[in-house]
Amino acid sequence: MKGVRVSNRSNYSRTAVAEPPPSSVPITGGLLARLGAAMAGHTRIVFGVWLLVLVALGAAAPSVFNSLAGAGWQADGSQSVQVRELAQQHFGGNSSAAVQVVVHSDTATVADPAMRHVLDGVRAELSGDARFGAIVDPQPGMTISPDGHTGILVAGAAASTDDMVKAVDEHKAALNALAGNGIEVYPTGASALWSDFNAANHNAMMKAEMFSWPVTLAIMVLAFGSLVAAGLPLLLTVAGLVASAGGLVLLNHVTPISVWAMNFAMMFALALGIDYALFLVARYRDALTRAADPRRAVAETMDTAGKAVVLSGLTVLVSLSAVLIVPAPAVRTMAVGIMLSVAFVLIATLTLLPATLGALGTKVNAGALPYAKRQQHRSPRFARWGQLLHDRPWPFAIGALIVLVALAIPVFGLKVAMPSIQVVPESAPVRQGYELVQRQLGAGAPGALQIIAPAGEAEATARAAAGVDGVAMVTPPQPAADDSGLVMMQALPKVDPSDARMGTILDDLRHQLPDRALVGGAPAENLDLQQALNHYLPIIVGVILVLGFALLLVALQAPLIAGLGTLVSLLSTGAAFGVAKLIFQDGHGAGLLGFHPQGFLDGWGPVFFFAMIFAIAMDYTVFLLATAKEHYERTGDPEAAQIDGLAHSGRVIFAAAAVMVAVFFTFALADPLPPKEMGIILGVAVLLDAVVVRLVLLPVLLRLTAHGAWWSPRWLRNILPNINFAHH
Known part of the structure; x- marks a missing residue:
């Protein structure tokens, strides 16, 4: 009996030691495991x-x-922003942010009672809002068309550019309601442009989101089962x-x-x-x-x-x-x-x-689907694909590089410029007013350049401006409303504000006018912003590449694969921009996608899209290489790292890419061009990056570099934090 009691005690003790409650066993691993x-x-x-x-x-x-704010498309500190600020301070707000209300009739002239009644209605609508400054009726020779059938009432900007966009948002319905009896009313100008464009863009984004959510859910169900x-x-x-x-x-x-x-x-x-x-x-x-x-x-x-x-x-x-x-x-x-x-x-x-x-x-x-019960985290299909890449690396490496390089070559002919009026739907009032002003007052009338100069140099400035090639006319100098000693004049170009020649006209004006004369206006703000974007693009690219490499180096502690991962991300980004050049600049597929090419990519695209595309590319790089490094840490075998890394992450990368492509390509349905550009460029980037780079080129590079991919000099390991991806 005593032996039995000892045996029971022994069994109880053994059970207590061998099978403690799971919650009582300490969690192993690092900070994230404990979190x-x-x-x-x-x-x-x-x-x-x-x-x-x-x-x-x-x-x-x-x-x-x-x-949220509706404007902000400007280069802070530029000459054009200085002109806008001076115009708002000293000239009743007659700046690039001023609202220009176009009133037109095929039968009546500006002097007729019916037209005067509508203009009075416009003035009454805007005069009660403190955000508007001086309101100037249509002026002969300046804001009245030669035939007298079109007049432009200018409501100065007495608030920030963002507040002016909101002011247009609030008043444009009432202004449009004044039209009738053969008289048309269109709010135009930069503030009206951003008001209409933001509205069209918002509708496009909502439409794209509505399409993308069901598609996303379907892909998720298929991926997870x-x-x-x-x-x-x-x-x-x-x-x-x-x-x-x-x-x-x-x-x-x-x-x-x-x-x-x-x-x-x-x-x-x-x-x-x-x-x-x-x-x-x-x-x-x-x-x-x-x-x-x-x-x-x-x-x-x-x-x-x-x-x-x-x-x-x-x-x-x-x-x-x-x-x-x-x-x-x-x-x-x-x-x-x-x-x-x-x-x-x-x-x-x-x-x-x-x-x-x-x-x-x-x-x-x-809620698992039948096939999901047989699904393994280590995908046999991607394991076989990884083995194929391991056995025949060179044909796949060469093929992937040919595809990416061929698509990247067009990027060297890429042109950029700020968006033209074509980015706004044809039905938008601002576009209708814009095109009406061009028909009645000339191609450059919607994009007048504003010149502010000291009163003592007014005549010399006006004379120099009139002599610049591409300037159709210069309005008489108007003195400031205060004692600032400044005058303002308008230089009407002969070309559309988005014409490439506008940049030359602006440069010539700034070089040939007296030193104290400043040139601004909406076209100048666009051109100054474009110049700033072009200036900062190589700096941004360099910063992103260096920081991206540094993060990969810290995580992987392997300089070769960190460098290769950064380079292939750059290559896939270049290929995406090459495709963007073929579609949006050259117009290939424009009919299918439902847009008219502008002959260039929107100016903010390279700066912003590069950061976004590179971020997404590095996203997949991290998923693949972190998984591969986890298996290399466990086995020390580069073949196992390459094949198992792909076998364990390939399905996730493929499913994630499918979701991203679906989300981004739904923006191709948008009417405004910028969301369409964004969706197609990012969708193509993800497609190329996931299929050609992460599932072909990067695994092949792991195969070709073998142990060298994960090698790191001792001095580097000593200064980098110790990061392991395997769970211990």
């Missing part, structure tokens, strides 16, 4: 905090499109979108944020939120097959895939931060909008998603 376990172990607190955040920021989110797992990326994305929208509204109270910031933020939050959730959920489902409990599976997921997500998010933020050096408010705040959305998505990925996974446990596979 993931903490989130999964305190789901109520995490959900409660996020609920408070979403309620607080969500209250502001619905007003995002009405609250589970309705619950497929819904998690969308949950994460909605949380990031709501938080970033509310954050932008609050930030707008501190500094004006362009409405375009939200447009881009919506697109990037959807794309990257799904990317990150795909990577983590796929890894979590695999970890569940080995872990003792969901909390431990979350810890393993965050310790491996979580590191790749953090590195990817940092890469995106670093790439976009380079855009902040451009001295243009709209460009800077677009970058801020995307960075804010990425930050919220990243925070949600590191907190809300682990908590949700911990709460769901094995139910993450609920």
